[in-house]
Amino acid sequence: MGTTRKITLAAVAAALGVSTLAACGSGGSGGSSASGDGAKSKDVTLVSHDSFAASPAVLKEFTKETGYTVHVIKSGDAGEAVNKAVLTKGSPQGDVFFGVDNTLLSRALDNGLFTPYKAKGLDQVEPAAQLDKDKNRVTPIDTGDLCVNYDKKYFADRKLAPPASFDDLIKPQYKNLLVTENVATSSPGLGFLLGTVARYGDDGWQDYWKKLTANGVRVVDSWEQAYNEDFSGSAGGKKAKADRPLVVSYASSPPAEVVYAEPRPAQAPTGVATGTCFRQIEFAGLLDGAKNEAGGKALIDFMISKEFQADMPLNMFVDPVVRGVKLPDVFTEFGASVDKPWTVTPDRIAAGREQWIQSWTSLVVK
Template sequence: MGTTRRISAVVLAAGLGVGTLGACSDSDSGSDAAGGSGDSKTVTLVSHDSFAASKSVLADFQKTTGYKLRVLKDGDAGQAVNKAILTKDHPQGDVFFGVDNTLLSRALDNGLFQTYEAKGAGQVKAQYRVDQDKNRVTPIDTGSICVNYDKKYFTGHKIQPPRTYADLAKPAYKNLLVTENAATSSPGLGFLLGSAAQYGDNGWQTYWKKLKANGVKVVDSWEQAYNTEFSGSAGGKKAKGDRPLVVSYASSPPSEAIYADPQPAQAPTGVSSGTCFQQTEYAGLLSNAHNTKGGKAFLDFLITKKFQDDMPLNMFVDPVVNGAQPPASYRKYAVQVTDPHTMAPSRIADHRDDWVDSWTALVLK
């Protein structure tokens, strides 16, 4: 999810693009950064910037399997997937985490992953499982891409926060919304797909014409949108962001609240629940991975209850395995989205690239 949901995470360096790879090691810094793991006892994970896990959980992986984990982070999910496809013949690592349902068909069609059914895959809830005939990816987490709003702004201006897609195009919300580029960012793409699910194959373009006329601002990444442009985030306050509406996640409010000092009684940000699109993230064993055995062990680990229970407070996503659930502190601030927009993977595959091209011509030119 690309992108990132943890507000306290390190943000993108200035100018980070598809050709730049940031490295972060949780347990080993001596591996060869190119071409996967440098030895048979190191597993290299390639991911977007949001991957995070407790040190104790990663230590448990090493203790139980004997493998060290090296993590390479490559910006927003859209950037990371594109880079992984470009380097698939000589992959940067062994496992890729963070391709979501908006980009999954692109990864599969380009042969990014090899077949492997993770141990314990039967415990993954049925609604999140895809590609079961080939088992090239394993569902890891789920959540919703939604418009978030700055509660303080809307209290001070005495207007109600928007609730639906249609509200965002009304004059009352002119010049208030910032979203991510649908061509470069998975939340930006998710917001586009949500509008297509709401308005249909043709109606979404009319809707985006209205948004453009209403002053929607488009930036390249979630980090820029949330931490720089949005007035309601910790990063936004430092950067004096002036947009009180941002495309983010339903889990962003608990992230803001849990990491505040002191913790507030309520989260400072809210969710416009009528603007949500469900997102599920997957991981897979990269084609041409150097350490396939270690990669399989890590995929197995990602769907253990230990890792699944650990995710909500590190990546602010919901688990997909039966019996795992977010802790009480997360549930206290979380917004329950009961009916997010969804779209069949086949429909996304059939229309995504054409819709993104049309969106780019309509909104950015």
């Protein structure tokens, strides 16, 4: 999502998401806009990160059911998108924001980005995902696990076991192999940092990052760069002659590699170090100052419908939050099962995030 959930696939998947949404949102001149005479707007605008994607047929079904046409504005990585939303507070770019996750949630809530709304169907959403259930400023939409992914061929060729845990990543045999994202600009990067905070605590995570830095970790600005350009196991990385066989990505990235491969392989080319996973939850909220509140509420309701939830896994490679929605076979066959992800409570994230980011930056970014 993003994110998380973002979110989690090779460059060709990102391109697919952009093109399909552009087609769905191209009818702007056909719908009426809100005006002083009280005319009902037929357009509803969703602001999100670059990894948002949905099937055209599903968005058309929303239009059929409600009369609203969805337009999508993509605003970069999840962290960048949230920052832009904060800067436009009160005069938002759209009606609904999707893609703020539990790593950044308090930043959005503390800045008053959202108008409270209790979505229809919220009772079907897993209780563990409802981190703002008392105030309903945001609605859970999906979950995902941020994890280190590895290039299976790289490790098989060298007869080297891939890392399985945070502890493994600082061992000499994995020196200069990992690429991760900047925690100040990327939600996957921040999630990875929070995983180390959960693992080593306030007294130990900085020492861990000193060791990881000494072991040659590379830091880049975004997930797209890390996964598609630097990671040797991805479809994009192979084309770019990437040199890092370890990357911070998602537990659902291996199914994405299978889905978009031509021809489809018998097994995923990448694997997941399940001991490094941090649980991400992505939310949507009605933006304060939205021009079309009614359309925004209808869109949030639709995003937790079983139809939209069932569409998400093969478009954004995230897990549904609504009970009873089945995952595609490719997820269960090729995805990693993360039974005990690392987590940090929202209150602890709110209290510590900015200091953690500052400390991490002084330690890691030269």
